[in-house]
Amino acid sequence: MPILKTKYGRRSFLKASALSGGGMMLGFSWLASCQPGGNHALSNIPKEWFDINAFLKIADNGLVTIISPNPEGGQNIKTGMPMIVAEELDVDWNDVTVEQAPLNTELYTRQFIGGSQAIRQGWNSLRMAGASARHMLREAAAQSWSVPVDEITTEAGVLKHPSSGKSAGYGEMAGAAANIPVPEEVKLKDINDFMIIGTSRKNVDGKKIVTGQPLFGIDTYVEGMLTAMIVHPPAFGMKLKSVDDTAVRSMPGIRDVFTLKVLQDDFERQHFDTCTFLEVVAIVGNSTWEVMKAKQAIEVQWEPFESYTEERTFYGGGKRTLTIPSGLENSSDHGTMMTREAAQSSTVVRKNGNPEMAFRNAARVIEKTYTAPFLAHNCMEPMNFFAHVTSEGAVVKGPLQKAELTEHTLSARLGLPLEKIDIQMTRLGGGYGRRSYAHWVTEAALISQKMNAPVKLVYSREDDMTGGIYRPAYQATYRAALDADNNLVGFHINAGGLSDSPLYANRFPAGAVDNYLAESWTLNSNITIGSFRAPRSNFIACAEQSFLDEVAEATGKDPIDFRLELLERAAINPVGENNDYDAARYAGVLELVREKSNWDQPSSGIHRGVSAYFCHNSYAAQVLDLTIEDGKPIIHNVCCAVDCGIVVNPDAASNLAEGAIVDGIGNALFGELTFKDGVPEKNNFHQYRMIRMSEAPRNIDIHFVDNGIDPTGLGEPTFPPAFGALANALYRASGERVYVQPFYGRGQQLDVRN
Amino acid sequence: MATFSLNVNGKKHQVDADPATPILWVLRDHLNLVGTKYGCGIAACGACTVHLDGVAVRSCQLPVSGVGDKTITTIEGLSEQGDHPVQKAWLEHDVPQCGYCQAGQIMSASALLESNPNPSDADIDAAMDGNICRCGTYTRIKAAIKTAASN
Structure with a gap:
C-alpha cells in the first residue's frame, strides 16, 4: 500500500475553503446527481455542508461534493478527476455530485487543458485529497468511539468499528472530521482494491448536455449584458488604417463602435500570448443579430504592416525574439520557400554514428518528402468570453484552456492586481489547443471596461476561422540507407515549417539505428500558429509512419515485424542517449494491435494500414481497414491499442480515443487552410471540409494495455497515428503512396445543406 | 422592428x-x-x-x-423530463465529448426517427451528414440512433 507525504499543493488541503460563491453553489449542486436517475439525494436535502479540503465537502446526510479543478472541454475530466478523489475517499459514487472549480492558484495547481497531463499530473494530489479526507473521518470516528484509529474501516461512505459493531455514515462524522489536523502522510489504496477507478461512469454533465442546459461560455447571460463582436483585418500582413462607422452608429441596437489595442507595445509576452491582430474594431450592441448586421455594414480601411520583432518568453523559460515579416503570403509559394530553407538553414539537432558514411556506402537509399498545410482548429463553439470590468475588479467567464496564464495577461493589460481578477471556467465547446491563446478574454475585458457594462464578446465563425493561430504548415524529408542485406543502417530526417519545426529528434526510430541524423529549421511567416491537438506529432507521426511503411516494404518485411525489430534493437542495445520512449511499451501496443486486429489473418478485399506512435507519455498503435467505393475511401474499422497506464474511466477513455481517431482521419483526408495574398481561402464550413458521419469509420475498437502503471496522457496520443494508418491503408488500396496532406478532397467544396 | x-x-x-x-x-x-x-x-x-x-x-x-x-x-x-428516447439513448451510449453540437445532433436524429422509425445506416448518414461533430463522436451517435429506434 503506497504511502505518500501530503506535500503536493499542501495549501489545498487546508480546511478553509476559499471557493468563491461556495455557499451559493450549494443550492443547485445537489440537484445534479452524478447518476442520471440518482434521485435518492433529492429526498434527502442536507442541512449543512462541511469543507474537508479544497477538493471535497461532505454534507451532514452523507452526500459528497467533489470539486473538479480542471476545465472541461470534452475530455470528460469533470467525471474522471472526481472519480479518483471518490475512490480514495471510499464513497458511493451515487452520493457524489461534482462542481467545477474556478481558477484558484492558491488551492490548485495546473488548472490547464494541455499536453494530456491532467490525470497524469493530478493523480497523486487527487488521490491524496480523498485519502486524507478518509483518514480525517476515521480519526473523528476513533475519537468519538474512543477506539484506536487503526481499527476503523470504511466502506462506501460508512465508517465501521468491526469489533464493537459501531458504524456511522460519513455525514455523521463530517463536522468532527473538519476539525481533525491534516495528516502528515496518507496511505493510498492498493490499485487492486479500486472500486471506482477502472469502472465506467457516465459523464456527470450528460443529462445537462442532452437537455440543452446553459453550460457553455456562449450561453452566458446577465441582466444588462451587451453583445460585442470584433472586426479584424481580412488578411495576414495587414493592419488597421481607418474606420468609417457613420452608417453603423445609427443602426438599430448599436451602442458603440471603437478600436482597441489588444496588447500594449511594452507588454512582455509569454508563450500563449500570441495575438494575430494587435488592433481590432469592436462593435457593441443589444443583441447578436444587430451587431452582426452592423459588422457587415461597417467600412474599415486596412494597410500592410512593416516587419517587426517581438520578444517572447516560451514555456520552459527560454526567451526568444520572433520576427514577424511583412507581406501578403501565398500558399502557392510556401512549398518552394520551405524547400529552400531546408537546404540552406538546417541545424543538426541529433547525430549518432556516421550517417554521411552510411548513406555513401548504402546499397540503396530511399528518400521521400512529406508536407501538410495549415489547419484551423474549428472548435464548434466559436471563440467567445464574458467580461464585467469595474473599478472594483474584473469578472470574466467562459471557455479557456490556460486560465492561470490568461490571468497574468489580463492583469497587465487592465492594470489590475491578480487578486482583483476572477476567472470562472465554463465548459469548452472544444479546445484542441485554440483556447490556450486567450486574446479574446483581453478583448472582452477591454470592451467591458470601455462600455462600463457586462459584455459578451462572440466571434463569428468567419472571425474564428480566419483569425490565425493555426496548426503550422510543415515539411519533412526522410532518407533511409539500406545495406545489401536490407538492414536499415542509416536514417536521416530533415524537418521544419512555418514557423515551427515538427522535429522530435529523440523519438523513434532514434535509438534504433546506428547512424542517425536529425536536422531542423523554421521559416518566419506572419500567419500565426499555435498548439493544435498533439502539436508537431500531429504531422511528424504521419510522415514517419508512412516512411517506415515504405522502407519496410522495400526490405520485404511485414510492417509490424519491421517496427518490432527496430524496437527490439532500441530495447536491448539502444543507440545514443535521451531516447524519449520506452521501447518495450512501444512494442507492446504493436503486438496488442496485431493480435486484436487479426493482422496475420487479413480479410480479402480489405486494405489495411498500420501505424504506431508515442507522445504525451503514452503509446498507441492502430490498424485501419478500408475499401475504395466510387473513388471514395470507406473506412470499415479502426483497431487501436493504447498504453496509457491505469485507465480511470474506461468507456469515457474509449470515447476520447475514438474521437481522436475520427479527428485524425478527418484532418488527414480534408483538413487544409490555404492563403492567397494573405487572405485565408476558406472562412466557413461550406469551404472548410470537416469529416462527416458518412466518412467516419463504421466501427472503432479501442483496447487498453492493462499494466497498472500510473496514468499517462490520453487526449492526444491516439490522434497522430490515425493519419499514418490511413496513409498506409490508402497505399494498399491504390498502389500509390500519399505524401501531401490532405489526402483527399483538395479543393472540393461541400454543398451548403439546409 | x-x-x-x-x-x-x-x-x-x-x-x-x-x-x-x-x-x-x-x-x-x-x-x-x-x-x-x-x-x-x-x-x-x-x-x-x-x-x-x-x-x-x-x-x-x-x-x-x-x-x-x-x-x-x-x-x-423535446421532452419535459429529458427522457425522449433519443436523449435516453444518448445517455446510455454516453455520446458527448465537448457536447456543443449534441443538441443539434439530437434534434436531427429525433426528426429522422419521427419520419423513419427504422432507418438504415445509409438513412442515418443521409440525415446526419449535415451535423458536424468536431470531437468525432459519430460512431456513438449512430449507435445511439439505432438504440433509440429499437426502443
Missing part, C-alpha cells in the same frame, strides 16, 4: 425583432433558450437544428418573419 407571435415548445411568445432576424438569435437572445447553438450561421454545421412543425431545420437560416403559425421545438422542449 416588428412584433411576432411565436409558438416555441408549446408556449406562446411575443417578440419584437427585425423581421430578418434568424430564429436562432430570437431563441438565444430574446427568449434565453440557449440550448440551440450557433456554429456557422450558414446552415453548414447543424448545431442550430430545431423542429419546425416536427421537421428538422437550421434555425440560423430561418427568419422570424418566415415562421408564421408553425410550431417550433427546441432541445429544451
